[in-house]
Amino acid sequence: MAGGLFGQALVIDIEGDRAAGTPLPLDERVLRRYLGGVGLGTWLMHRLAPPGGDPLAPAAPLAFVFSSLVGTPLTTSAKFAVVAKSPLTGLLTDALASSQFAIAGKLTGNDALVLRGRADRLSVLLVDGDGPRLEPADDLAGLPAAEAETLVRQRFGRGWRTAAIGPAGERGVRYATISHDGRHAGRGGLGAVLGAKNIKAVLVRAATKVGVADQAGVLAAARDLRARSFGPATAKYRELGTLANLLAFNAVSTLPTRNFTAATFDGAANLAAEELHDLRGVARNSCASCSIGCEHIYSRKGGGSQRMEYENVFALGPLCGVSDPDDVFAASARCDELGIDTISAGGTIAWAMECVERGLIDEPWLRFGDGAALLRALDAIGARTPGLGELLAHGSRHAAARVGHGSIEFAPQVKGLELPGYEPRSLQAMALGLAVNARGADHNRSGAYEADLSGDLDRFDGGAAHVAAAVDTEDRAAVMDSMILCKFLRGVFEDPFTEWARLLALVTGWDTDAAELRAAARRIVAAKRAFNTREGATRADDTLPPRMLATPLELGSGRTAALSAQRLATMVTGYYAARGLDEQGRVTSDDLADLLLDA
CATH class of the missing domain: 1.10.599.10 (Aldehyde Ferredoxin Oxidoreductase Protein, subunit A, domain 3)
Known part of the structure; x- marks a missing residue:
């Protein structure tokens, strides 16, 4: 087998209180043609996903996929892909994330871990050199992913790396995320797929090693790439993070505002990285095995801190007409606690706010620019409360189909996935x-x-x-x-x-x-x-x-x-x-x- 690869995926079938793993050999032609990550995950979905199947059915596969570069000293290579059929769109979805989970997951001896089936009670799945097994996790029910990670690490030991869901994933919110080390495989509802399997968290522990073809060459390339990663091409991300896009996009009329009714936002300066960096900036952080350090941490009103990026600020700020940074910070933190995608959450709520303006939804409190209303709507979504919460938990396309009256025309989605912060016109x-x-x-x-x-x-x-x-x-x-x-x-x-x-x-x-x-x-x-x-x-x-x-x-x-x-x-x-x-x-x-x- 080629360097950096094991030549197999582990297909894990979950039933009752047991998990059984079956190796699926991966032909080197497949690995070479699809490379790993999203490519290999797509091939696995063709191979293992029942045509026309319900994304939340037990038979629906969910794949954690690695690549040959994972575990090497190449900067930013500690990443993994999560691939499944989306419960939000009914089509293929994938999400990428960076953390030590990628390295430990690969070093279980597999190029991918594919989950099928459903446990009969809320459980955690552990995978290492001894194969997969389930452990009950009733005590983790309803916890944010970060709290669940802390508890399972205390229970099973620090050698385990964890990817977990929040309460929204357990409740089947169609845009729930999978989280790990404070980062998220965010889009398309992958957390709902894991929750439908009654799995609160997946724990992986390294059990083997994998070599590369040219160790000296890889080390030299890693040094070169690391040096270049400190250059001008990444300066924006190091200095201000992705939030630097906010004022730039506002200046060129491409910052979606109030559910895409405008492309400039009067309150943009309040949320800009330049302003927040001086007033609120407290730290800068990096993903695992990364030399760029794009993650910028800001202080929150009342204590604590929050990682902020362009997309969550856009979706919970301008898109919903909210300009108070404390409200946007609190909303972003609430999304993390619930385990929901900020883009789909913001887009769906912005659509609902416009529906209220048009008299199509009878929730007069849900208004553009109201930070308290934004938080109230997020809580309703996370709990799937009857009425508004249940409606919005399915995303804007499904909600528009239920509300009718032409509301699909301004639902901010393509194929069911809410639009990011770029004005198409x-x-x-x-x-x-x-x-x-x-x-x-x-x-x-x-x-x-x-x-x-x-x-x-x-x-x-x-x-x-x-x-x-x-x-x-x-x-x-x-x-x-x-x-x-x-x-x-x-x-x-x-x-x-x-x-x-x-x-x-x-x-x-x-x-x-x-x-x-x-x-x-x-x-x-x-x-x-x-x-x-x-x-x-x-x-x-x-x-x-x-x-x-x-x-x-x-x-x-x-x-x-x-x-x-x-x-x-x-x-x-x-x-x-x-x-x-x-x-x-x-x-x-x-x-x-x-x-x-x-x-």
Whole structure:
């Protein structure tokens, strides 16, 4: 087997109070074509997920997937992917996270851990060299993930690394997260999938070692990459973190505000990293095996601290019209405690606030700009309280279907996944990336906003150049998410595919080159799309909310930005052509054969 890999996934079947593990051999052709992480997880879903199955049924698989780079000294490589069919979208979802869980999980001797079945009581699953086993965890019921982690570590020992769910995951909130070391596999409801298996936490402990093909070469590459990670390409993340985007996006009219009715926010300065850094900044932290240190910690009113990033501030601040940083900090902390995705929570609540304004939901207290109302809504969602909480726990698409009266037209979602903090009408390469992405509205699997903001194309007038940018950034993301490396490193690579191929070759011993990695990227994107087609997705899903395509965005001084349905459709058609898909966006039979889905 190649360096850095074990050549097997462990399929763990849970039933009653027992867990049994069965090794699934992974052909080296599959590992080389899919790389690991999200790529390998997608292949595993094709292989193990029942077609048309309920994401929350016992038979639905949930995969924790590693890669050949995990456990090496390469900076940012201590990452893992969680992959499943999403209970929020009904399609493929994946989420990446960084922590020591990645290293310990891989060193159980497996390239992936795949969970199926359901325990008969709330339990924790332990996996090490002795295989999997269940332990009862009734005392952990209703606890935040961080508290559950602390207790299981005390119970089982510090050698175990933990990924856990909060109360929202136990209650099946469709956008519940899986958390570990204060970080989250956040989007698509993976925490609900784990909760449906009656598993509060997964604990892993290292039991073996794995070598690399060229130890000296890997060490030299690690030193070089670490040095470059301190350069100007990552300076923004070190100095202010991702929250630095807030004022920048506000300045160029691409900060979604009040449920995407505007793209600038009057209260942006109150929430800006520049302001908070001076008044509230208390610490900077790094993920496991990371030299960048993008995590910025701020003090909270009344004591304590909170990690803040652009996406949670956008979703719980401007999107809901909330400008008081104490309210946004408290809302972000509440999402962490409940174990819910901040983007989907903020987007769903913002939609509900607009419904209240329009008289479609009778909850007069739920108003834009009211921080107390925001917290009250989050509590209702986490508890799935009858009425509003139960409605919003399913996400904005499902809630709009129940409320009706045209509310789906302003539900901020694509394929059921709520939009991140990028205004599509003023970022039209990103608009295409959001529309066609397999996961739904997603900024991490399509970084086309980089092209929009580069100045190299007209971000208000989508066309062929925007299609090329969307394809290129999606390919790059597919490789980084599968090898796995942090996206914040992307700017340090001058010739990314060539440099990534060299890193992979040093670890595995494969004679990998840039052309092979480009082919792998296209294969991974195609495999995601093929899975979604299998689950019922059609061309009609590759679109944006009607509001984005019917209502021009006011930019001030009489200027507007507009994205017509026809322009988006033309770009979607161009994307299909660039990907070699048929006119309905389906993978062709020749490309399907290349995916090795039956290997």
